[in-house]
Amino acid sequence: MRNLNPSLKALSLLLLTLILAALRQSWLNLGVFALCGLLLLLSGVRPPTLLLAVLPLLLLGAGLFFSGYRFAAESALRQAAATTGSPSLPFKSSLLTQAESSRVSNGLILASRVFGFAGPGLLLALTTDRVRLVRSLGQSLRLPPLFTYGLLAAWGMFSQMKLEYARARVAFRARGIKVTPLSPRLLRPLLIKSVRWSEALAMAMESKGFEGHAPRSSWRPDPLRLPDWLFLGGCLLPAIGFLI
Amino acid sequence: MSLSFRQLSFRYFPDGPDVISQLSGEIPDGRITVLAGPSGQGKSTLLYLTAGLYPDAAGQITSGQVLINGEDPAALPPRQRCHLTGLLFQNPDLQFCLDTVENELAFCLENLALPPAAITAAVAKAVDFAGLSALRQRQLVTLSGGEKQRVALACLRLLQPRWLLLDEPLANLDAASGRCLLQRLRRWQQEAGFSVLAVDHRIENWLDYADELCLLRPDGSLSAPQPFPQQPQERQAFDSWLQQHGLIVPGRPYREQADRLQTSVPWPAASAAVAAGAGMPQTLVLQDLTLQQGSRYLLRQVKASFQTGKVYALLGPSGCGKSTLLRAILGLNRYQGNIWLEGKRLKPGRPPRPGSLGLITQSPQDQFVGGSVWEEISAGQPDSAASRKQAETVLRQIRLWRFRDLSPYQLSQGQQRRLGVASLLLAPCRVLLCDEPTYAQDLAATLTLMAQLLETCRKGGRLLIFTTHDRRLAFEYADEVLEIQGETLQHAQFES
Numbered sequence: 001m002r003n004l005n006p007s008l009k010a011l012s013l014l015l016l017t018l019i020l021a022a023l024r025q026s027w028l029n030l031g032v033f034a035l036c037g038l039l040l041l042l043s044g045v046r047p048p049t050l051l052l053a054v055l056p057l058l059l060l061g062a063g064l065f066f067s068g069y070r071f072a073a074e075s076a077l078r079q080a081a082a083t084t085g086s087p088s089l090p091f092k093s094s095l096l097t098q099a100e101s102s103r104v105s106n107g108l109i110l111a112s113r114v115f116g117f118a119g120p121g122l123l124l125a126l127t128t129d130r131v132r133l134v135r136s137l138g139q140s141l142r143l144p145p146l147f148t149y150g151l152l153a154a155w156g157m158f159s160q161m162k163l164e165y166a167r168a169r170v171a172f173r174a175r176g177i178k179v180t181p182l183s184p185r186l187l188r189p190l191l192i193k194s195v196r197w198s199e200a201l202a203m204a205m206e207s208k209g210f211e212g213h214a215p216r217s218s219w220r221p222d223p224l225r226l227p228d229w230l231f232l233g234g235c236l237l238p239a240i241g242f243l244i
Numbered sequence: 245m246s247l248s249f250r251q252l253s254f255r256y257f258p259d260g261p262d263v264i265s266q267l268s269g270e271i272p273d274g275r276i277t278v279l280a281g282p283s284g285q286g287k288s289t290l291l292y293l294t295a296g297l298y299p300d301a302a303g304q305i306t307s308g309q310v311l312i313n314g315e316d317p318a319a320l321p322p323r324q325r326c327h328l329t330g331l332l333f334q335n336p337d338l339q340f341c342l343d344t345v346e347n348e349l350a351f352c353l354e355n356l357a358l359p360p361a362a363i364t365a366a367v368a369k370a371v372d373f374a375g376l377s378a379l380r381q382r383q384l385v386t387l388s389g390g391e392k393q394r395v396a397l398a399c400l401r402l403l404q405p406r407w408l409l410l411d412e413p414l415a416n417l418d419a420a421s422g423r424c425l426l427q428r429l430r431r432w433q434q435e436a437g438f439s440v441l442a443v444d445h446r447i448e449n450w451l452d453y454a455d456e457l458c459l460l461r462p463d464g465s466l467s468a469p470q471p472f473p474q475q476p477q478e479r480q481a482f483d484s485w486l487q488q489h490g491l492i493v494p495g496r497p498y499r500e501q502a503d504r505l506q507t508s509v510p511w512p513a514a515s516a517a518v519a520a521g522a523g524m525p526q527t528l529v530l531q532d533l534t535l536q537q538g539s540r541y542l543l544r545q546v547k548a549s550f551q552t553g554k555v556y557a558l559l560g561p562s563g564c565g566k567s568t569l570l571r572a573i574l575g576l577n578r579y580q581g582n583i584w585l586e587g588k589r590l591k592p593g594r595p596p597r598p599g600s601l602g603l604i605t606q607s608p609q610d611q612f613v614g615g616s617v618w619e620e621i622s623a624g625q626p627d628s629a630a631s632r633k634q635a636e637t638v639l640r641q642i643r644l645w646r647f648r649d650l651s652p653y654q655l656s657q658g659q660q661r662r663l664g665v666a667s668l669l670l671a672p673c674r675v676l677l678c679d680e681p682t683y684a685q686d687l688a689a690t691l692t693l694m695a696q697l698l699e700t701c702r703k704g705g706r707l708l709i710f711t712t713h714d715r716r717l718a719f720e721y722a723d724e725v726l727e728i729q730g731e732t733l734q735h736a737q738f739e740s
Contacts, residue, residue, distance in 0.1 A: 130343070131343055149341060152342065153341050156342075163576070166595075167610045169595060170575070170601075171611040173596070173599070174601060175668075176599030176671060177598065192651070197338060201338060203301050203333075204340070207295055208341075209322050209325075216357050217357045219367075221360065
């Protein structure tokens with residue numbers, strides 16, 4: 001997975017999630033998640049890391065299951081009442097059985113979608129180097145360097161923000177000023193800093209010969225190879241299967 | 245290919261004052277020239293103009309021009325300009341776009357559309373030149389300030405500009421690393437014959453490496469180049485010239501230089517009780533402290549205690565963990581062992597209570613809390629006439645009164661440093677931690693800052709710990725000088 005072209009991998013996984021969104025198949029969602037988990041383990045992702053990422057999914061999935069379960073039951077009952085007017089007992093019992101089945105199915109679909117969407121997301125996030133991805137966006141998708149390197153610089157700044165936030169809190173504490181975690185006074189220096197950083201970074205990049213729209217070379221080219229196309233095909237399989 | 249300024253005037257804001265006014269002069273070609281002068285005089289701005297980044301990125305030229313061999317660098321597209329001028333920025337944190345050392349180096353050559361094989365070969369040479377072999381795969385955010393400057397210099401090596409512009413290149417380096425870097429730079433300059441213009445307050449760094457010294461005078465004019473002494477007998481005349489222009493004279497005690505300045509700077513001495521350490525509480529105690537950066541140990545099982553009213557200097561080579569130790573005390577870095585502050589144990593990675601610890605950071609922007617210089621100096625102070633008067637007095641002392649309505653971020657690096665120090669001096673904290681307080685300061689500002697710090701510590705009964713690469717400064721101002729060496733913290737020896 002780590003050797004695949006990052007752009008096509010991202011595109012393939014995006015298509016896969018769109019297909020899953022269009023199909024209401026809980027077994028398919030769970031199957032995709034299981035396959036993604038397997039690929040992650042085969043790509044060298046440590047099981048504890050994976051488990052840590054799955055834990056919030058379990059909570060979210062459970063929540064969505066019960067939402068779907070409740071919503072489906074009410075809808076089935078309304079439908080039953082509308083169809084029969086004043087139903088006799090055996091007929092009502094049969095409708096309730098159908099409603100029970102429908103609400104379980106609806107809950108499962110909603111819950112499994114969380115896993116179906118998260119699986120490809122985790123696969124992309126945990127097996128892709130961000131610099132390679134950005135470089136590949138320029139090489140394979142022909143996005144302008146201004147966009148791709150701007151994205152990379154912003155990404156770098158974002159990862160610094162946590163440290164800067166902690167520094168800003170220390171600065172306020174040093175002056176004996178108490179601030180709440182989301183106080184505008186605390187966020188203002190961060191905002192100013194991010195603007196100034198972007199200006200300084202733009203100048204630094206320009207001083208190194210960077211031009212937003214000029215052609216540039218790639219130190220480590222990431223060409224599209226057969227495995228990349230096979231992976232794309234694999235991601236499209238659910239849609240092909242559904243059409244057949 | 246000489247560099248000339250013709251009646252150059254530049255301002256940052258249309259209705260603001262000229263930062264550079266009617267500047268004319270020429271910097272000789274093919275030599276290493278150091279540009280010195282008072283902090284806030286526009287030296288960095290001049291470098292940015294020479295690099296062709298201004299006025300496109302900020303400000304406006306109201307008259308005149310900068311010419312390199314008759315060509316205006318700002319008129320060239322970046323890809324051509326980077327062969328003419330290359331700038332090493334003052335703040336090492338704001339000059340990298342990519343994540344690792346080698347990716348950043350490759351980025352420079354990708355911009356020039358070089359083939360991958362040529363990039364690999366050139367990157368290897370640049371890594372050797374800057375002594376970065378061990379850091380090649382390292383994330384840039386994990387490097388020390390000095391290491392980042394070496395990466396930036398390696399980038400310039402790759403771009404091979406005709407004019408190398410260095411903005412305080414050694415401010416984050418210890419003496420040994422600085423010498424090592426300058427030796428490489430000198431050798432490279434002699435081989436390639438390019439020109440160097442370096443802004444630096446510390447002339448002693450350049451004694452064996454630079455050819456000429458130019459001074460940006462307080463009236464905004466540029467002095468004629470003064471040759472660096474080549475023979476020992478020329479040194480006395482050179483020192484006299486430095487002294488006459490208020491620059492730091494190499495190898496001379498600060499106390500002596502303070503005495504010679506026209507503006508007298510106080511030198512608060514420690515009381516006999518403080519000097520003897522008698523009866524003073526142990527405000528800060530490090531107990532079996534172990535600090536790591538990734539898998540690398542910076543400090544291992546360190547024990548130390550610091551007393552109220554005393555000044556401690558912390559020395560050590562670049563990247564040894566001086567700043568990391570201060571950050572650990574502030575709760576910004578995790579550690580093993582215990583840190584006790586005024587009898588209470590701090591929790592690793594958790595900041596202490598507000599008002600107990602103050603930090604003057606290496607980059608002053610990290611400590612700003614106000615929207616203007618005035619707000620910054622008066623933040624955390626009671627809203628009273630006495631406080632306002634005190635804030636005004638401090639701003640006048642540090643020569644920032646006229647900038648009181650500007651944003652702190654609009655000040656020069658030197659002015660920001662003065663503001664940062666002064667703001668913390670008014671704050672109520674009992675322990676002051678200062679990371680390179682005299683970074684990028686001229687002589688007058690260095691003496692004033694240190695005098696302020698000492699006075700606050702002595703009179704206010706505070707504990708002051710400052711890091712520095714300047715051994716002379718450490719031994720002259722601190723009551724105790726500690727040094728990080730081989731993962732331990734020990735008392736330092738003065739080796740001038």
